[in-house]
Amino acid sequence: MNSTSEVRWVIVGVDGSDSSRYALEWSANEARLRGLGLRIVTAVQLPEREGPFAQFAHNPDDTAEAPRAHEAQALLDYARDWIKGIYPEIEVDTRLATERPGAALLQAASEPGVAAAVIGSRGLGSLASAFVGSVGVELAARAPVPVVVLPKKHESVKGVKGRIIVGVDGSETGQRAVEFAFAQGAKRDAEVVAICAWQPMAAFASTIGPVPPEVFDDSAVAAAARETLDAALAGPRATYPDVVVTAHEVRGHPVVALLEEASAADLIVVGSRGRGGFGGLLLGSVSQAVMHGAHGPVAIVR
Incomplete structure (x- = not known):
């Protein structure tokens, strides 16, 4: 793989929850098995800038948005380094989106060269707007590629061969x-x-x-x-x-x-x-x- 344009990707959404960690692990192994790259996506949904509640939701100095974005980027960096430590042979890319988690994952899954999208079934409800169950439903219903949803806990022990x-x-x-x-x-x-x-x-x-x-x-x-x-x-x-x-x-x-x-x-x-x-x-x-x-x-x- 000489350039990212030649890489086909497995997309995975992460938010720091247990289920997204399992999704990250599963998707990395899937990428390894299929000779694909892994693109790790998280989202920080910014406050509404327009509408009747914008004055209450939006901080004009944007002082609250920078820490959230910094935290989300730190999560992406940690996830990338963790996967590279386990599977150094696969290409790993990260993306920080500033929109609804469902929209961010659907956009990533709809891009050329994507083979599958992976998501945990339950998120934290805090960092990175959490990829919660409703996002899994939306992604599974609308993504142009197969979508794999993982529960909060599952058997991911190395060597376990499932049917x-x-x-x-x-x-x-x-x-x-x-x-x-x-x-x-x-x-x-x-x-x-x-x-x-x-x-x-x-x-x-x-x-x-x-x-x-x-x-x-x-x-x-x-x-x-x-x-x-x-x-x-x-x-x-x-x-x-x-x-x-x-x-x-x-x-x-x-x-x-x-x-x-x-x-x-x-x-x-x-x-x-x-x-x-x-x-x-x-x-x-x-x-x-x-x-x-x-x-x-x-x-x-x-």
């Missing part, structure tokens, strides 16, 4: 999630576990009046789930023949099925919005529930 758990539902974003999962499995030499969850139709059918008897045939629904799995896995299996794959059609809610299958060391991969999702929603209900309920990293793929 890649992926939700399959037959949707376009679900298919891209499967492809991402296989690529991760190939890079990490990890098993891919594909889950297609189905639920009995009787409960839904009873609310819409008379229905044909086949609606109550759970075996037909299970068979359809298996067909969905086989169709979704066929292409990635051919592309990554060395990846070990286990496929399950599971009777149950997809969120429950995914969370019960995954350990804290596993990466869960889901599409941002599956079948039946409403276009106006910021993020699909399954992906959002998995993101908030998981004990390990979750990748949301658009």
Whole structure:
């Protein structure tokens, strides 16, 4: 890597919280595995300069803004030095933004050469405006690259080899999630576990009046789930023949099925919005529930 223009990046948001530290560690290892650079981003949201409350929020001498920016820059310098000490072989860049954390990360994730964005699920609520849960939802819903969200604590011990758990539902974003999962499995030499969850139709059918008897045939629904799995896995299996794959059609809610299958060391991969999702929603209900309920990293793929 001779110049930063040639580097492809993993973006990570930090704010000094435990979850952002785990995100930093995870993203650095991801960059190492994939031969990418790491760009560390934090944000200091300046007070409003316009509007009815500007006179109360803005200090005309800017004396309060300099210490916050200095503190944030110190955090970036510490994070950069820490990662370079662990992974001296990767390119590390830092960025201090003066805007909303969500806007700062979305801007960074939308730039050319970015492969993925990583964020902790909960921030401190203080320094650098804290990359809190709502920012993770916004980023996962709008970023043009896969977004990985890490909880406050997860198994990040060196040497722990997690599986890649992926939700399959037959949707376009679900298919891209499967492809991402296989690529991760190939890079990490990890098993891919594909889950297609189905639920009995009787409960839904009873609310819409008379229905044909086949609606109550759970075996037909299970068979359809298996067909969905086989169709979704066929292409990635051919592309990554060395990846070990286990496929399950599971009777149950997809969120429950995914969370019960995954350990804290596993990466869960889901599409941002599956079948039946409403276009106006910021993020699909399954992906959002998995993101908030998981004990390990979750990748949301658009």
